[in-house]
Amino acid sequence: xxxxxxxxxxxxxxxxxxxxxxxxxxxxxxxxxxxxxxxxxxxxxxxxxxxxxxxxxxxxxxxxxxxxxxxxxxxxxxxxxxxxxxxxxxxxxxxxxxxxxxxxxxxxxxxxxxxxxxxxxxxxxxxxxxxxxxxxxxxxxxxxxxxxxxxxxxxxxxxxxxxxxxxxxxxxxxxxxxxxxxxxxxxxxxxxxxxxxxxxxxxxxxxxxxxxxxxxxxxxxxxxxxxxxxxxxxxxxxxxxxxxxxxxxxxxxxxxxxxxxxxxxxxxxxxxxxxxxxxxxxxxxxxxxxxxxxxxxxxxxxxxxxxxxx
Amino acid sequence: xxxxxxxxxxxxxxxxxxxxxxxxxxxxxxxxxxxxxxxxxxxxxxxxxxxxxxxxxxxxxxxxxxxxxxxxxxxxxxxxxxxxxxxxxxxxxxxxxxxxxxxxxxxxxxxxxxxxxxxxxxxxxxxxxxxxxxxxxxxxxxxxxxxxxxxxxxxxxxxxxxxxxxxxxxxxxxxxxxxxxxxxxxxxxxxxxxxxxxxxxxxxxxxxxxxxxxxxxxxxxxxxxxxxxxxxxxxxxxxxxxxxxxxxxxxxxxxxxxxxxxxxxxxxxxxxxxxxxxxxxxxxxxxxxxxxxxxxxxxxxxxxxxxxxxxxxxxxxxxxxxxxxxxxxx
Numbered sequence: 116x117x118x119x120x121x122x123x124x125x126x127x128x129x130x131x132x133x134x135x136x137x138x139x140x141x142x143x144x145x146x147x148x149x150x151x152x153x154x155x156x157x158x159x160x161x162x163x164x165x166x167x168x169x170x171x172x173x174x175x176x177x178x179x180x181x182x183x184x185x186x187x188x189x190x191x192x193x194x195x196x197x198x199x200x201x202x203x204x205x206x207x208x209x210x211x212x213x214x215x216x217x218x219x220x221x222x223x224x225x226x227x228x229x230x231x232x233x234x235x236x237x238x239x240x241x242x243x244x245x246x247x248x249x250x251x252x253x254x255x256x257x258x259x260x261x262x263x264x265x266x267x268x269x270x271x272x273x274x275x276x277x278x279x280x281x282x283x284x285x286x287x288x289x290x291x292x293x294x295x296x297x298x299x300x301x302x303x304x305x306x307x308x309x310x311x312x313x314x315x316x317x318x319x320x321x322x323x324x325x326x327x328x329x330x331x332x333x334x335x336x337x338x339x340x341x342x343x344x345x346x347x348x349x350x351x352x353x354x355x356x357x358x359x360x361x362x363x364x365x366x367x368x369x370x371x372x373x374x375x376x377x378x379x380x381x382x383x384x385x386x387x388x389x390x391x392x393x394x395x396x397x398x399x400x401x402x403x404x405x406x407x408x409x410x411x412x413x414x415x416x417x418x419x420x421x422x423x424x425x
Numbered sequence: 426x427x428x429x430x431x432x433x434x435x436x437x438x439x440x441x442x443x444x445x446x447x448x449x450x451x452x453x454x455x456x457x458x459x460x461x462x463x464x465x466x467x468x469x470x471x472x473x474x475x476x477x478x479x480x481x482x483x484x485x486x487x488x489x490x491x492x493x494x495x496x497x498x499x500x501x502x503x504x505x506x507x508x509x510x511x512x513x514x515x516x517x518x519x520x521x522x523x524x525x526x527x528x529x530x531x532x533x534x535x536x537x538x539x540x541x542x543x544x545x546x547x548x549x550x551x552x553x554x555x556x557x558x559x560x561x562x563x564x565x566x567x568x569x570x571x572x573x574x575x576x577x578x579x580x581x582x583x584x585x586x587x588x589x590x591x592x593x594x595x596x597x598x599x600x601x602x603x604x605x606x607x608x609x610x611x612x613x614x615x616x617x618x619x620x621x622x623x624x625x626x627x628x629x630x631x632x633x634x635x636x637x638x639x640x641x642x643x644x645x646x647x648x649x650x651x652x653x654x655x656x657x658x659x660x661x662x663x664x665x666x667x668x669x670x671x672x673x674x675x676x677x678x679x680x681x682x683x684x685x686x687x688x689x690x691x692x693x694x695x696x697x698x699x700x701x702x703x704x705x706x707x708x709x710x711x712x713x714x715x716x717x718x719x720x721x722x723x724x725x726x727x728x729x730x731x732x733x734x735x736x737x738x739x740x741x742x743x744x745x746x747x748x749x750x751x752x753x754x755x
Binding site: 353371 | 592606
């Protein structure tokens with residue numbers, strides 16, 4: 116059986132200047148990770164005060180990144196936020212109430228300047244030109260690293276805490292994640308088999324956060340077992356043939372798309388009727404910090420259900 | 426000569442079951458076909474589920490859609506008396522696809538018979554527009570001009586509709602609507618399309634003598650008792666039912682309606698009535714073989730079936746042009 120390996124990776128965070136979740140070539144990712152490290156070292160050496168100063172006193176925070184938008188809206192008082200990206204106004208991505216006074220930016224420097232933010236949060240990849248221009252104009256810009264695995268997620272939350280200071284919600288989330296990660300993953304040859312079937316027959320293999328969550332929860336990810344690195348493609352025939360004990364769908368989009376035909380195929384009805392399915396929330400894809408803890412807990416519970424089954 | 430023609434037709438008939446076996450044997454998973462057949466429809470074994478629930482409906486859909494497109498192409502060429510008439514080329518498929526896009530992406534009905542019905546209405550409007558715009562007995566160039574204009578306009582509307590569709594996947598799915606696909610299809614899609622394709626085939630069967638008479642010219646057809654609008658409308662509805670229902674479940678698959686009637690015409694002695702059924706048979710075979718090719722092509726993504734049929738169809742166009750330059754008629 117041949118499991119198709121996708122050549123392209125996928126940007127976890129949508130570009131605020133575009134609508135779709137466009138892919139990023141893996142080779143670019145490696146270069147960008149290198150650049151990120153270089154940037155971190157440069158910032159650490161050149162601007163130690165800027166990197167280490169907590170920003171709890173910030174009163175006018177703006178964001179150029181969808182994930183940062185959502186985290187700010189969840190954990191920071193609304194009156195302290197001046198702008199988030201336009202994507203946060205879209206129903207696909209909105210997870211927290213959107214205060215009316217917020218300016219919805221499209222990652223243009225000129226949009227943010229009149230708002231006079233004292234802190235601009237941005238992600239690792241998107242809106243780089245705007246953030247560089249804002250820095251040149253003297254605004255304080257902090258890049259929060261993206262998270263593609265649990266270790267990076269911890270690092271992301273830590274960077275966020277460093278930038279925003281002590282926030283109860285953020286501290287609680289870090290604590291929960293830490294506690295879950297301290298539980299040793301249940302590795303056993305009897306681990307129930309799981310397989311992710313996402314839109315357009317995409318599955319998640321080794322090196323992806325989704326794979327790590329499955330294995331941490333005590334499942335064997337069949338895609339990774341078949342050698343899929345990062346993203347791969349899985350046909351319905353392969354799903355049936357590999358007989359996963361848990362079939363994991365991704366996202367809860369109800370709008371029609373040909374991309375969802377596979378998961379609506381009658382051949383999977385048996386899985387759905389038997390409750391042998393789990394649905395990863397869509398926000399795990401664009402902002403794992405919002406959902407990873409909850410997903411890990413739910414997957415652990417799902418495992419108990421499956422293992423307990425005769 | 427007649428014996429040779431019948432031999433070729435017999436060969437097509439015999440090749441269809443062989444192609445079906447090839448389609449049922451093709452796929453990313455290696456299955457024991459004989460054991461899966463023996464296990465039967467209700468078996469829970471992986472091989473049986475793959476065969477009966479995944480491969481067979483896909484192969485049946487390829488046969489049904491291929492037959493509908495071959496039939497639609499033959500009827501269009503007969504009615505417009507033009508060798509360039511083809512549902513995908515002249516905007517009929519685009520009309521159906523636009524209607525299907527509006528139904529599916531804007532939430533009117535994800536399932537149910539509203540989808541093929543509205544696709545049929547879309548196809549009907551498009552084929553009617555081409556017919557009216559080109560006029561009776563239009564020259565090849567005028568017909569192509571009218572068809573291309575309508576096709577371009579409808580394609581632009583498709584892009585517009587997908588651009589504003591609520592699903593974030595919609596825009597990239599224009600590839601499906603322009604090139605078609607049989608991936609992830611099941612019995613539900615077969616049952617959705619089949620009744621309407623059968624109705625379309627019945628309409629075209631009833632109009633077979635009109636198409637024969639029309640090959641002598643409109644005046645001759647009228648003198649033979651085929652005057653009035655009844656028969657042209659019957660053909661239009663037949664084409665719209667066959668092509669519309671196909672596009673609703675498989676997207677636009679081009680060139681089958683163009684190539685197949687041309688290849689089959691000499692085998693039926695230029696008889697437009699017999700051409701309908703032979704084109705349906707050959708269309709089914711061609712699409713099934715194209716799908717076998719798709720299933721056996723290795724790649725990160727499944728090759729679009731419309732691309733495969735275009736690979737067959739485009740050289741055929743070249744041949745048509747070369748032949749016309751050498752003095753033959755199009």
